[in-house]
Amino acid sequence: MAARNWSLPNIQDLSKEQERARLLPLDGCHLIVGGPGTGKSVLALLRTRRHHRDKGGQGYVFLVYNKLLLEASRELVDGAVNADSWIRRFKAMYKWALSQHCPVDGTPYRLDWPAINEAILNASAPKPPVTPFVIIDEGQDMPKDFYHALAELGFEHFYVVADQNQQITDEHSSLREIATELDIDPENRIELTENYRNCDSVARLAMAFCVEDLASPCVKLPTARPCVRAPVLVDYGPGCRWDYDTLVERLLKLADRDPAKLIGIITPNNKSRERWLKSLRERPVTLDHGRPRILTYASDSDGGDHRFSEGGIFVINAQSSKGLEFDTVFLADIDEYPYQLENKDWMDDLKRRFYVMVSRAREQVILLRQSGRNCPIEAILPVDQAILKRWR
Incomplete structure (x- = not known):
């Protein structure tokens, strides 16, 4: 297995706006806003270094949206971080403060916020927080009630990184809601504007899906990192240049060409994920490595x-x-994403999802579509072939 160039940047390599965000006071509430590739997650992890102790208990916690981002974050700092997924840690915080289990709404992964807020309101003397400093990555994907509850439980020091344009969950917060619930002073909000991840053509395609909001503007296009290969939409199946099996072989050979590269295949559902996974693991192919x-x-x-x-x-x-990064990204079976063409909010949410997925790629992005199927996603794809080439 080949090692990949994947690590936190050195402090001296940060931009002026990133360094300003890194050096914000440890006390108080801070909001860092920026689009994909601006270094928000990097800054959140660098923030943990200012709090982390080699021995003894930790006075901070680093919260992320899901378990995979949690694993990636821990790997970047060799495990030296007190980190958790936000739902799991909130349940522990609630139980510690009120000495009772956190109410859930049907499943362990959906919290009953009305019951939570009522219990906190009626609590006589909640225990003070064990980790008074809270650092939050992808803060737009936690609900407003989450921030309200933390403030009511006595948490006073927050460092939140967020991008309103990357909301892809049913329960989410606007930047205004985060700032209001945590009483964040406008002076303690910093906006990151430069994209340091994507090469130019990948960034341009991502921008085509950006549903820009005045509260969270889309990032500037990078100018110093030209892409070697332009983004492309590939139709596969009957009547096309490639069928499914040939495409699987080409994917495996692409990975074999440079074993140090990490390729992400992002699928619309579990059925598609399992199909691609099985084929990639079992398809006979001759490879050098x-x-x-x-x-x-x-x-x-x-x-x-x-x-x-x-x-x-x-x-x-x-x-x-969410929050991940690959060298090359394939968006598989884009014809299988649910849609409601007459519902503007639904289609805007779909654009945000594609904005997030495309911007995971450092160097190259390829969209895959099965031929002969209805593909309403065409309605949100750029028609300019200078932005997205089309192969059939």
Whole structure:
């Protein structure tokens, strides 16, 4: 297995706006706003270094949206971080403060916020927080009630990084809601504007899906990192240049060409994820370096190889791609995304999802569509072939 160039930047390599965000006071509430590739997650992790102790208990906690991002964050700092997924840690915070289990709404992954807020309001003397400093990544994907409850439980010091344009969950917060619930002074909000991840053509395609909001503007296009290959939409199946099996072989050979690169295949649902995973693991093909690591992640499973520091192919669903980064990204079976063409809010949410998925790629992005199927997603795809080439 080949090691991949994947690590936190050195402090001296930060931009002026990033360094300003890094050096904000430890006390108080701060909001860092920026689009994909601006270094928000990097700054959140660098923030943990200012709090972290080699021995003894930690006075901070680093909260992320999902378990896969949690694993990736821990790997970047060699495990030296007190981190957790936000739902799991909130349940622990609530139980500590009120000495009772946190109310849930039907499933362990959906919290009953009305019951939570009522219990906090009626509590006589909640215990003070064990970790008074809270650092939050992808803060737009936690609900407003989450921030309200933390403030009511006595948490006073927050460092939140967020982008309103990347909301892809049913329960989310606007930047205004985060600032209001945490009483964040406008002077303690910093906006990051430069994209340091994507090469120019990938960034341009991502921008085509950006539903710009005045509260969270889209990032500037990078000018110093030209892409070697332009983004492309590939139709596969009957009547096309490639069928499914040929496409699987080409994917495996692409990974074999440079074993140190990590390829992300982002699928619309579990059925599609399992189909691609099975084919990549079983399709007979002659390779120079042997079959690459074929990884996957599902929210209802634990364990497995999820390392981002080595090359291979990682097959995940769209919902799990938040905050991650790959060298090349394939958006598989885009014809299978649910849609409501007459519902503007629905289609805007779909654009945000594609904005997030495309911007996971450092160097190249390829969209895959099955031929002969209805594909309403065409309605949100750019028609300019200078932005998205089309192969059939």
